[in-house]
Amino acid sequence: GEEVAQTPKHLVRGEGQKAKLYCAPIKGHSYVFWYQQVLKNEFKFLISFQNENVFDETGMPKERFSAKCLPNSPCSLEIQATKLEDSAVYFCASSQLQDNEQFFGPGTRLTVL
Amino acid sequence: KNEVEQSPQNLTAQEGEFITINCSYSVGISALHWLQQHPGGGIVSLFMLSSGKKKHGRLIATINIQEKHSSLHITASHPRDSAVYICAVRGGATNKLIFGTGTLLAVQP
Numbered sequence: 001g002e003e004v005a006q007t008p009k010h011l012v013r014g015e016g017q018k019a020k021l022y023c024a025p026i027k028g029h030s031y032v033f034w035y036q037q038v039l040k041n042e043f044k045f046l047i048s049f050q051n052e053n054v055f056d057e058t059g060m061p062k063e064r065f066s067a068k069c070l071p072n073s074p075c076s077l078e079i080q081a082t083k084l085e086d087s088a089v090y091f092c093a094s095s096q097l098q099d100n101e102q103f104f105g106p107g108t109r110l111t112v113l
Numbered sequence: 114k115n116e117v118e119q120s121p122q123n124l125t126a127q128e129g130e131f132i133t134i135n136c137s138y139s140v141g142i143s144a145l146h147w148l149q150q151h152p153g154g155g156i157v158s159l160f161m162l163s164s165g166k167k168k169h170g171r172l173i174a175t176i177n178i179q180e181k182h183s184s185l186h187i188t189a190s191h192p193r194d195s196a197v198y199i200c201a202v203r204g205g206a207t208n209k210l211i212f213g214t215g216t217l218l219a220v221q222p
Contacts, residue, residue, distance in 0.1 A: 033209065041197060043212035056207035089154060098208050099143055104156040 002026060004094050004105035005074075012111045013082045021108045022074040025094030031055065032075050033095075033102060034067060038088040046090075049075065050098070082112045116140050119200050119213040126220050132187040134216045136200030139181065143208060147174050147185050148199040150215070156199075159185070190220045 005024040013019045025032050034046040045059040049069040060067070064082075069075040079086055089109050093102040117138045126132050136145070147159040160167050160174040162183065167174050171190075176183040187194055200213040 035210070035212075041199070041212075041215035043199075043201070043210070045209040045211070048207060048209060056205075056209055058207075059209070091156065093210075099203070101158055101161045102146070102210065103158060104148075106155050109154075 004092055004103055006090075006092050006105035006108050007074075008108060009106065010109045010111070012113065014113055015084060016081050019079045019082050019086070019110055019112075021077045021090050021092075021110070023077070023092030023094075023105055024074040025092070026096075026103055029094035029096050029103075031095045031098055031100075031102075032069055033093045034075075034077050035091045035093065036088045037091060037107070038085075043091075046077070055098075079110075082110075084112050086110060087112045115214065116211050117200055117202055117213040119198075119216050121216060122214065123217045124219070126190050126218070128191060128220055128222050130190050130220075132190050132194075132218065132220075134185045134198050134200075134218070136183045136185070136213055137181060138183075138200075138202045138211075140202065140204050140211065142202040142204040144203045145176055145183050146201045146203065146210065147183075148201060150197040150199060152196070159198075187218075192220045192222050195219050 032049045036044045047057045048055040067077045089107040091107045092105045095102045144163045149157045162176045173186040197215040199215045201210040
């Protein structure tokens with residue numbers, strides 16, 4: 001598509017439950033980035049992909065967080081055993097090439113109760 | 114100290130005023146982005162700069178690579194410009210974005 005699509009828009013989970021977020025990059029874009037926004041304006045890089053390969057995972061918490069980008073499927077970000085501190089808006093962005101402009105999706109607001 | 118600093122954090126202006134938002138960074142970068150985030154939360158990319166100056170409508174962005182500083186200017190500001198403006202730099206081997214803490218702009222009619 002012409003825009004980055006993210007689903008769901010909102011997700012509410014009880015502490016300890018699993019959360020799975022999805023991102024469909026713009027068609028033809030090879031790079032996908034996941035960012036976490038907590039407390040209004042604090043953005044943190046999580047992970048990036050080049051097609052289905054992990055490109056940079058230096059921002060991913062080692063435990064509980066995992067992500068995939070499989071051919072012909074939306075990319076996904078999964079949080080096992082969510083914690084209160086995982087409450088945030090998760091943005092996905094895509095770019096055509098590594099050093100091109102990144103286009104952001106609308107985000108998924110995760111609330112952990 | 115954050116790698117990307119923005120000032121001011123909050124800015125209130127009257128409609129029609131000329132607005133400047135500043136961004137300083139301390140890391141090597143390949144490009145700098147200015148982003149706009151509206152109250153609904155969506156993020157729009159305004160500019161991507163690696164040198165010089167870019168203009169789009171009433172928005173102008175400049176960057177000085179030697180001084181590690183960028184500015185975003187809004188001419189003839191309008192209430193619909195009210196949003197959070199975020200500076201983000203792209204650096205490192207993998208071009209991940211490092212974000213500033215944003216500037217909350219309110220333009221009053």
